[in-house]
Structure formats: C-alpha cells, structure tokens
Amino acid sequence: MLISLAIKNFAIVSQLEVNWHHQMTTITGETGAGKSIAIDALAQALGERSEASMVRANTDKAEVIASFDVSKLTTAQNWLKENELFNDDDCILRRVVTKEGRSKAYINGIQVPASQLKAIGSLLVSIHGQHAHQLLIKPDHQRFMLDQYAGNLELLNKLKLVYSNLQSTTSEFKQLTEKQAEFSAQKQLLQYQVDELNNAELTDGEYQEIENEHKRLHHANSLQGDTQNALDILHENDNGNAYSALQSALSLLQKSANLDSRLNPTIELLDSALIQLDEGTSELRNYIDQLELNPQRLIEVEQRLNLYVELSRKHQVFPELLIEKLTSLTDELNKLANSDTRLLELELEIEQAKTSYKELALALTEKRCHFAQQLNKKITASMKQLNMADAVFNIDISSDPETYSQFGSDKVEFLVSANPGQPLQPLLKVASGGELSRMSLAIQVIIAQKVTTPTLLFDEVDVGVSGPTASAVGKLMRELSNNTQVICVTHLPQVACYGHQQQFVNKQTSTGTTQTSMEALDQLGRIDELARLLGGDTISATTKANAQELLSIAHAH
Structure with a gap:
C-alpha cells in the first residue's frame, strides 16, 4: 500500500x-x-x-x-x-x-x-x-477488463507464445514455398557443378604434383643433357674431372702435412668434400638412369593439367582450391535438398501449433464465458444501486475457431439495455454520458475487487x-x-x-x-x-x- x-x-x-x-x-x-x-x-x-x-x-x-x-x-x-x-x-x-x-x-x-x-x-x-468511461466503449478495452476480472494473464501469456510461434513458423513456410521454384533451378545448376567436379576425381595435392611432373616431362631432353654434362665434369670425363682433381690435391696435401701439421684441418675438410662429391655423383647417376623421355605420359599429364585449369576458370577459384569448392557446392546442394524435408517439418509444426493454440483459445473462451456470467449479474446489480433500476448488463462473447490472434479467438462486446423493453445493444448506441460514467464506475469497482493491485486511485x-x-x-x-x-x-x-x-x-x-x-x-x-x-x-x-x-x-x- x-x-x-x-x-x-x-x-x-x-x-x-x-x-x-x-x-x-x-x-x-x-x-x-x-x-x-x-x-x-x-x-x-x-x-x-x-x-x-x-x-x-x-x-x-x-x-x-x-x-x-x-x-x-x-x-x-x-x-x-x-x-x-x-x-x-x-x-x-x-x-x-x-x-x-x-x-x-x-x-x-x-x-x-x-x-x-x-x-x-x-x-x-x-x-x-x-475519462475511463471513454475507454469503456472500445472493444479491446472491454476484452481487457473481462480478462482482468477472470485472471487470464497467465493463460494469455501462454497463448501469446504459441501464437508467436505459429506466426513465425507460418511465415517461414510461406517464404520457403515461394522460393521452391527458384530452388529447383538452383538445385539443377548445383547438381551439374557437383557432378562435374566429382567426375573429375580430384585429389588433394594432385594439382601441384602433376604441375611438377609436367615441367619435368616437358624439359626432359634439356634435363638429360645438362645432368649428363654435370656428371662428366664431376666424375666421368676421362680427360679430367673434379673427383680426380680433388684426389690429386689431397695426395699432395697429405704429403705436405708430414712437414707441417697445420695442414691437417684443411685435409679433413677436403676429405669430407671428396666423400660428399662421391655421394653426389652417385645420386646424379641414379637420377639420370631414372630420367626418361615419355611423350605419351606428357600428353596425359597435359590433359589432366588442362582439366584443372578449365575447372578453375569455370568456378573462379585457383586450381588447388577446387576440392574446397566441391565441398562448398555439395553443402549448398544438401541445404536446398533439405528444403523439401524442412517444408514437411514446418507443416507438422504448424499443425501442432494450431492444435496447441486452439486448446488454449478454447480454455480462454470457457473462462471468459464463466466469468462473464458473474460480471453480468454483479454489474447489473451494481447499476441498480447507481440509480439505473431497469438496466440490464450483458457481455456477449462470439468465437471463431479459425481466427488466430494473441488475444484468442473471441470477440468480446459489452451490451446494455437501459430501459424496460429495450433490446441489448452496444454501450455506445445506448448509454448517455452520465449512464456510461456510472456503468464504468460499477465495472471498475467490481473488477477492482478481483485485481490484486493493493492501491486503487479514482480520479x-x-x-x-x-x-x-x-x-x-x-x-x-x-x-x-x-x-x-x-x-x-x-x-x-x-x-x-x-x-x-x-x-x-x-x-x-x-x-x-x-x-x-x-x-x-x-x-x-x-x-x-x-x-x-x-x-x-x-x-x-x-x-x-x-x-x-x-x-x-x-x-x-
């Protein structure tokens, strides 16, 4: 208070x-x-x-x-x-x-x-x-007052959540349905692109490998000549080669080392170099033995390389990123393929939401009708106390099960008959300013008895x-x-x-x-x-x- x-x-x-x-x-x-x-x-x-x-x-x-x-x-x-x-x-x-x-x-x-x-x-x-009586003629306020008296806040909050879910689900379903034709064309294009990349049987790292192989095959003659000349210079030339020259140098230095030991570190370095030169020429000899001229393989590699280049041009990515592109396209295709499944899911969710909504709306209608009967009697009696001896008050509730809103499926309207023989009519058509004021006061006082607000101000x-x-x-x-x-x-x-x-x-x-x-x-x-x-x-x-x-x-x- x-x-x-x-x-x-x-x-x-x-x-x-x-x-x-x-x-x-x-x-x-x-x-x-x-x-x-x-x-x-x-x-x-x-x-x-x-x-x-x-x-x-x-x-x-x-x-x-x-x-x-x-x-x-x-x-x-x-x-x-x-x-x-x-x-x-x-x-x-x-x-x-x-x-x-x-x-x-x-x-x-x-x-x-x-x-x-x-x-x-x-x-x-x-x-x-x-001026509260001015609100009394508005249907939304009439519904609000009835719900206040009936204590429908918790039920209305539940209904509002279900209605919000129904709205969002229905909206998603509508948008997805409208896009289905567009999705169909997209799916055809994506399926073609995915199939094309899958048929290419691309493997991770393959592009770099065949690019290197192409260079080697394309320049095989040059590689063979240059490496053989290098081998001759290092070891194979009978008229003189690096290996023989290094051996002769070592022999002279070893003889001189007997006279001056300070040459020993140099001898060790050159001896190590001789060993590495020997190993190097051995590796070079193996390389030359394995080097082959293979025109047919060159054609095959060029064809494979051209395939990578053509696909990369189509998809506007570097050749080495084609596999990532395939993964991306596949994911996109799966999402579109799942749209049909999502439509079925949404249909089910909408039906479930409608069922939940109708259950809550029906419960709300039943509570409104129950408490409306109470209010009819109390407000009619209260109006008689307020010098409206012949007045009859009635709350009309009409429901449409196919109407969905955050307030339920009911239309609530306050009706009154101010004089004997007069039919029940909406407040606005029947009540004068003074009568409306008295009705409003009667309704406010009665509803206030049920509302838990601890302090009421009447201005x-x-x-x-x-x-x-x-x-x-x-x-x-x-x-x-x-x-x-x-x-x-x-x-x-x-x-x-x-x-x-x-x-x-x-x-x-x-x-x-x-x-x-x-x-x-x-x-x-x-x-x-x-x-x-x-x-x-x-x-x-x-x-x-x-x-x-x-x-x-x-x-x-």
Missing part, C-alpha cells in the same frame, strides 16, 4: 508531503485548486511520461517520492528481488524531472530506467481516471452522478476499501463522507505566485468541508447539520 507521497516543485506545488490511510482516503477542494495534482505526481513516480511543464516555474527541477509497504505483496517482492532492488518491506520510488524535460528514476535509491518504475508501479497502483470517476447515486458510489468505494487501499478525488460530499480519511486541497496566491497545499482534516474540518461542498461558499448551521448527518450515515456502515 501507499504510505507517503512527497512532492517538491511540481506544477503549482512548492513542497508537500502526504501520509495515506490504509483504507479509503477522499480528496476534496475548490474547483481549480489542484485536487488531481497528487495523482499526477504519483503517476510520475510510477513511470508515466515526464514533461518540462511539470516543473514549477522559476525552479530547476521537480521531485516526487512515493513510499510503499510491500511486506504483504509477494509479487512485488519477487520482482524487486529478480531485479536486485529489494530492500526489506519498503519500496521507495523516486522521479526527478528537470526544467529541460529530462528525467531520472530511482527504486530504493538505485537509478533505473523509467520503464522499471512502470513495471513495479503496475504491481502497486491502479489509476482510474475521470473524479463520479463525474455525472449526484444525490442518492453519489451516495451509492461512496458506499461502493468504502466497501472496496475493506480489501484494498482506495484513494478518491471527488467533488461530491456524498462520496467524500465515506472516506476513512479526508484530504483538503487548497490553492493560495501571494505576491504573484500560486501555491497548492494539502492537509488531512479532523472531524470538525471534515464537517466544514462537507458543508462547503453542500452549500457553496456560505456555510450555515443547516449545511453543517447535513454534513454531520452524512458523516454519521457513512461511518455507520
């Missing part, structure tokens, strides 16, 4: 702090005094959109702090814990608005986005404005009613406050008298500035204020007596 509200530099309020009764508080005051300012300020603490015009003239910023007791509100406590904002039994919401129109929001001293104020605010307070929802009807409105609200905190801004003494607490709003103008204040009235203060509401500016003994009688009657309940 709302414990206190502190306001600073908001609109025409300089500074104000109000402590609230846990049951019913009524707020009264002269016309134009700013009776709804406290409600407007609280709305800021609850995350409503802020504007620069809210800041009091000649000040830098406006500030609103609303303190709530959440000790018995499990839902609010869980939300605060989930968002790491929990602070025992208190929940303090703070909003600061600068004169430039920028704002900052805080929950229990921690800065948060305004959207989080709105999220926790929806669990703490429900505000019913004086002049009694517009258009008077006399005995107004007294019935006050009585309804007082009964409602047995289960939840009620704050009501009113101009009617017959409503104001039912409050367990009454706040008086006063506007004063001094030295060119306007200031609004609010004070809790004691018993004598309430009598004077109710007398003013009854008789205008002139308070007489008669109006005071009437005011005393109103309070006595109201508090006898």
Whole structure:
C-alpha cells in the first residue's frame, strides 16, 4: 500500500508531503485548486511520461517520492528481488524531472530506467481516471477488463507464445514455398557443378604434383643433357674431372702435412668434400638412369593439367582450391535438398501449433464465458444501486475457431439495455454520458475487487452522478476499501463522507505566485468541508447539520 507521497516543485506545488490511510482516503477542494495534482505526481513516480511543464516555474527541477509497504505483496517482492532492488518491506520510488524535460528514476535509491518504475508501479497502483468511461466503449478495452476480472494473464501469456510461434513458423513456410521454384533451378545448376567436379576425381595435392611432373616431362631432353654434362665434369670425363682433381690435391696435401701439421684441418675438410662429391655423383647417376623421355605420359599429364585449369576458370577459384569448392557446392546442394524435408517439418509444426493454440483459445473462451456470467449479474446489480433500476448488463462473447490472434479467438462486446423493453445493444448506441460514467464506475469497482493491485486511485470517476447515486458510489468505494487501499478525488460530499480519511486541497496566491497545499482534516474540518461542498461558499448551521448527518450515515456502515 501507499504510505507517503512527497512532492517538491511540481506544477503549482512548492513542497508537500502526504501520509495515506490504509483504507479509503477522499480528496476534496475548490474547483481549480489542484485536487488531481497528487495523482499526477504519483503517476510520475510510477513511470508515466515526464514533461518540462511539470516543473514549477522559476525552479530547476521537480521531485516526487512515493513510499510503499510491500511486506504483504509477494509479487512485488519477487520482482524487486529478480531485479536486485529489494530492500526489506519498503519500496521507495523516486522521479526527478528537470526544467529541460529530462528525467531520472530511482527504486530504493538505485537509478533505473523509467520503464522499471512502470513495471513495479503496475504491481502497486491502479489509476482510474475521470475519462475511463471513454475507454469503456472500445472493444479491446472491454476484452481487457473481462480478462482482468477472470485472471487470464497467465493463460494469455501462454497463448501469446504459441501464437508467436505459429506466426513465425507460418511465415517461414510461406517464404520457403515461394522460393521452391527458384530452388529447383538452383538445385539443377548445383547438381551439374557437383557432378562435374566429382567426375573429375580430384585429389588433394594432385594439382601441384602433376604441375611438377609436367615441367619435368616437358624439359626432359634439356634435363638429360645438362645432368649428363654435370656428371662428366664431376666424375666421368676421362680427360679430367673434379673427383680426380680433388684426389690429386689431397695426395699432395697429405704429403705436405708430414712437414707441417697445420695442414691437417684443411685435409679433413677436403676429405669430407671428396666423400660428399662421391655421394653426389652417385645420386646424379641414379637420377639420370631414372630420367626418361615419355611423350605419351606428357600428353596425359597435359590433359589432366588442362582439366584443372578449365575447372578453375569455370568456378573462379585457383586450381588447388577446387576440392574446397566441391565441398562448398555439395553443402549448398544438401541445404536446398533439405528444403523439401524442412517444408514437411514446418507443416507438422504448424499443425501442432494450431492444435496447441486452439486448446488454449478454447480454455480462454470457457473462462471468459464463466466469468462473464458473474460480471453480468454483479454489474447489473451494481447499476441498480447507481440509480439505473431497469438496466440490464450483458457481455456477449462470439468465437471463431479459425481466427488466430494473441488475444484468442473471441470477440468480446459489452451490451446494455437501459430501459424496460429495450433490446441489448452496444454501450455506445445506448448509454448517455452520465449512464456510461456510472456503468464504468460499477465495472471498475467490481473488477477492482478481483485485481490484486493493493492501491486503487479514482480520479473524479463520479463525474455525472449526484444525490442518492453519489451516495451509492461512496458506499461502493468504502466497501472496496475493506480489501484494498482506495484513494478518491471527488467533488461530491456524498462520496467524500465515506472516506476513512479526508484530504483538503487548497490553492493560495501571494505576491504573484500560486501555491497548492494539502492537509488531512479532523472531524470538525471534515464537517466544514462537507458543508462547503453542500452549500457553496456560505456555510450555515443547516449545511453543517447535513454534513454531520452524512458523516454519521457513512461511518455507520
């Protein structure tokens, strides 16, 4: 419940702090005094959109702090814990608005986005404005009110998830179906390309190998001549060769080493070179023996090499990357081939989603119909209390199993017959402004009894009613406050008298500035204020007596 509200530099309020009764508080005051300012300020603490015009003239910023007791509100406590904002039994919401129109929001001293104020605010307070009856004629709002009363939030959330899944699955199925013709042409091209590459029997590293082999075969004559000449120079030439020359040099040096041992390291190096020269010539001789002139093999290698070059040109990749290209094309072909399988899967998923949707939608329809019957009786009875003795209220629910939406398959419409003999018709066609206001109030009060929001604010929802009807409105609200905190801004003494607490709003103008204040009235203060509401500016003994009688009657309940 709302414990206190502190306001600073908001609109025409300089500074104000109000402590609230846990049951019913009524707020009264002269016309134009700013009776709804406290409600407007609280709305800021609850995350409503802020504007620069809210800041009091000649000040830098406006500030609103609303303190709530959440000790018995499990839902609010869980939300605060989930968002790491929990602070025992208190929940303090703070909003600061600068004169430039920028704002900052805080929950229990921690800065948060305004959207989080709105999220926790929806669990703490429900505000019913004086224009709520205008929403009542809208079918979407009528459905919303019925669902609120029936407690359909969890069921609607489940339905919304299933509907969202059905939408996305249906969309994918439609897109895939539209692309099937395009996929068919793509598959033919891909299949040809994959077959062509597969028929080439490409192997990893083959291109480099045949490229090297082609060079060798193409230059076989040159290789054979050059290597044979090299072998002659190194070992085979009888007129002189490197091997014989090195042997002769070593023989001379070995003889000289007997005279000077410093030649020994040189001899070791040359001896090692002689061994390597011998091994090298042996390897060269083997190479020459294996070297062959093979024109037929050259033709075969050229053909294979040309195949690689042609395929690489077609697929616009380097020859050595053709195998990677084959893998890529094969994967792409498999994906397209799987599109048929995916279509079958999607058809099954759509049917399953439709089945789930229809089960949930049917359950939603059944709950709506059940609670609609309850509301029909309660609202009809409540309207009779509000001086609409012959009115009949009925909620019409029509369902189309083939209609899919996030709200179910039902069309919900509030119907009323205001006078005997009149058929039930939509509210807009039947009810006058005053009647619509009374219906709206009756519906709001009854629905509020089922909604778990701990604080209900009614901002002049009694517009258009008077006399005995107004007294019935006050009585309804007082009964409602047995289960939840009620704050009501009113101009009617017959409503104001039912409050367990009454706040008086006063506007004063001094030295060119306007200031609004609010004070809790004691018993004598309430009598004077109710007398003013009854008789205008002139308070007489008669109006005071009437005011005393109103309070006595109201508090006898």
